[in-house]
Amino acid sequence: MKNYDTICIQGGYEPKDTEPRTLPIVQSTTFVFDKPEDMAELFDLTRSGSFYSRIGNPTLDALEKKIVALDGGVGALATSSGMSATLMAVLNVCSAGDHIVSTSTVYGGTYNLFAVTLPKLGIFCTFVDPNAPSEEIEKAINDDTKLIFGETVANPANVVLDFDKFATISKKYGIMFMVDNTLATPVLCAPIDFGADVVVYSSTKYLEGHAGTIGGLVVDAGKFDFTGNERYPEFNEPDESYHGLVYSKDCGNLAYIIKLRVQLMRDMGMIMSPFTAYLTHLGMETLSLRMKKHGDNAKEIATVLGKSPLVEWIFYPTQEGSSEFERSQKYLNGNTGVIAFGVKGGRENAVKFIENLKLIKQVTHIADIRSCALHPASTTHRQLSEESLKNAGIPSNMIRLSVGCENVSDLLADIEQALVKM
Numbered sequence: 032m033k034n035y036d037t038i039c040i041q042g043g044y045e046p047k048d049t050e051p052r053t054l055p056i057v058q059s060t061t062f063v064f065d066k067p068e069d070m071a072e073l074f075d076l077t078r079s080g081s082f083y084s085r086i087g088n089p090t091l092d093a094l095e096k097k098i099v100a101l102d103g104g105v106g107a108l109a110t111s112s113g114m115s116a117t118l119m120a121v122l123n124v125c126s127a128g129d130h131i132v133s134t135s136t137v138y139g140g141t142y143n144l145f146a147v148t149l150p151k152l153g154i155f156c157t158f159v160d161p162n163a164p165s166e167e168i169e170k171a172i173n174d175d176t177k178l179i180f181g182e183t184v185a186n187p188a189n190v191v192l193d194f195d196k197f198a199t200i201s202k203k204y205g206i207m208f209m210v211d212n213t214l215a216t217p218v219l220c221a222p223i224d225f226g227a228d229v230v231v232y233s234s235t236k237y238l239e240g241h242a243g244t245i246g247g248l249v250v251d252a253g254k255f256d257f258t259g260n261e262r263y264p265e266f267n268e269p270d271e272s273y274h275g276l277v278y279s280k281d282c283g284n285l286a287y288i289i290k291l292r293v294q295l296m297r298d299m300g301m302i303m304s305p306f307t308a309y310l311t312h313l314g315m316e317t318l319s320l321r322m323k324k325h326g327d328n329a330k331e332i333a334t335v336l337g338k339s340p341l342v343e344w345i346f347y348p349t350q351e352g353s354s355e356f357e358r359s360q361k362y363l364n365g366n367t368g369v370i371a372f373g374v375k376g377g378r379e380n381a382v383k384f385i386e387n388l389k390l391i392k393q394v395t396h397i398a399d400i401r402s403c404a405l406h407p408a409s410t411t412h413r414q415l416s417e418e419s420l421k422n423a424g425i426p427s428n429m430i431r432l433s434v435g436c437e438n439v440s441d442l443l444a445d446i447e448q449a450l451v452k453m
């Protein structure tokens with residue numbers, strides 16, 4: 032296993048003689064070159080460096096190197112949000128007429144992107160039950176399928192992805208396997224080790240970790256071989272917008288990530304700001320410390336909730352007895368930080384519970400250092416009927432609790448008084 036503590040703290044920015052100890056924020060749109068030939072080398076991809084911050088910037092570069100070191104990929108790209116990371120990662124292999132197979136339990140924003148917005152661009156998605164047998168998932172694949180997509184730990188359903196099943200199907204059909212690793216982070220799961228070709232993140236969550244800034248990351252494992260694969264003509268034919276570059280031939284195992292940067296980021300411009308990259312890189316220095324504390328606290332709280340006479344049900348993947356427990360032991364290196372549970376007394380008591388909380392605040396966010404809670408049925412999913420809530424796996428008494436790094440006794444005291452006062 033990798034030494035995550037050290038990579039989190041020292042990976043990415045590695046200063047040389049006389050350079051600043053901490054990562055500088057390079058707040059400049061553009062960079063100076065003495066001779067046209069020098070700049071031309073960057074356009075020809077024969078020299079690395081920055082010339083314009085939409086394509087690359089030294090602060091972003093350090094953050095990209097840190098996530099690559101943690102995930103074990105070959106390259107990464109920092110984007111303006113988690114949603115833009117997923118959108119760009121998909122558009123890098125899909126155009127009009129293409130098709131995606133995705134698990135149905137993906138994050139709500141991703142679900143809408145795949146179900147509503149991408150179809151307007153001619154890209155269609157078939158959603159599959161993450162726990163369906165392989166034969167059923169394979170039935171969803173067709174000649175235009177370019178991607179199989181899933182989430183390591185689904186937000187908010189808390190389902191742990193069956194990596195072996197999805198990776199085996201992807202290999203069998205020569206289709207890219209893309210994983211959203213936001214809720215697990217590289218500290219809890221290394222999707223590339225379990226067969227993922229591309230990993231995407233909302234760095235807004237645990238990576239930056241302090242609810243300070245929105246951002247995203249795309250990581251390329253460098254393992255997918257596009258050469259001669261007829262599903263991916265864009266990688267095997269000359270890119271006329273980049274003086275005839277053939278990505279699979281000219282970029283080797285960096286084909287995916289180079290195309291993402293020099294073609295899609297150039298044209299779409301959903302780049303992260305240097306200040307966000309600085310905050311995210313800084314936040315990631317304590318990622319492994321925080322994940323341990325989030326997990327320890329959540330596990331303890333889940334155990335107490337599991338025994339409470341005021342709690343009807345609890346869904347926490349790394350708890351013994353959970354339907355996800357076996358997979359969580361196989362794929363996760365520790366306890367997760369988000370708990371879903373249902374209070375007794377239905378919707379009414381769920382609302383009261385949220386109102387009674389003092390230390391734990393109600394926010395539409397998860398995975399930052401401060402504990403927070405949400406009642407999905409009356410907020411994020413309030414447009415759904417009682418019936419549709421059930422179908423979406425969101426009972427009306429469900430509370431989503433994102434456990435922070437505070438002292439666990441203080442959190443338990445807050446939860447207990449909020450339950451008792453319902």
Ligand SMILES: *Cc1c(COP(=O)(O)O)cnc(C)c1O
Binds near residue numbers: 114234
């Ligand atoms: C929040 C989230 C996203 C979207 O990220 P933004 O940074 O808010 O755009 C995507 N996937 C998962 C699993 C998330 O939790």
